[in-house]
């Protein structure tokens with residue numbers, strides 16, 4: 141029998157066999173299944189051969205506050221509540237974080253049963269650096285918001301990972317190409333499914349690959365970290381200004397030169413200018 145609490149359960153992102161033995165045990169034994177779409181959750185239960193004879197409760201982002209309290213009341217009354225998403229790991233571009241926060245505030249037992257997650261699977265297959273990455277969720281739909289986001293992330297020294305939908309993919313790649321220029325991009329589609337595919341190349345080549353094939357399915361877009369050659373003095377002005385407030389001029393100049401492969405004399409001159417401002 142499960143102790144009362146919240147169980148965050150990863151479910152498959154395509155291949156039905158990608159569910160752990162522990163996840164199956166908890167789904168079988170939980171009193172309540174909380175899901176953003178209870179119809180999808182029931183469908184998953186049927187496919188996994190699990191009994192539907194339990195309470196399924198809708199849990200969405202926009203009404204999280206009220207629904208969260210309802211679930212917490214059930215937990216306090218002794219229930220084991222399992223949180224699932226339509227696919228993959230709950231809370232990753234899916235609802236749940238406010239519920240977890242509320243449970244933690246009230247010292248309610250919370251545990252996670254890890255498993256499939258599109259960000260991680262895509263990164264593993266991309267061939268891009270995985271030592272540092274930034275997952276930025278779904279790419280905004282509007283041109284300006286998308287451009288603003290890309291410009292904001294342009295100088296971050298990590299692989300960037302985004303979720304994207306098929307109808308928006310080409311537009312996104314075109315706009316990203318104008319901001320990220322010569323960087324490598326990787327597009328992963330239909331992970332763990334029959335038509336799983338990962339393309340990694342320049343933006344031009346990846347766009348060309350989709351020219352005759354309308355994008356279909358689910359996508360993860362990944363962009364390689366910046367190369368040192370991409371930085372100009374102007375790009376590091378803000379970072380240098382911040383470091384000058386925190387450390388000595390000598391240390392700040394040394395750090396920036398090493399990290400961004402810039403000329404020492406140029407950075408030193410900029411540091412003096414900033415110090416005197």
Ligand code: SAM
Pocket residue numbers: 153154225227228229230231232233234256257258259302303304305328329330331332333358359360
């Ligand atoms: N929580 C999920 C996870 O753990 O990955 C993600 C949920 S989010 C609402 C759905 C998005 O994840 C899709 O639009 C797509 O960008 C990505 N995604 C989910 N499954 C995928 C798959 N099998 N292949 C590629 N991308 C996938």
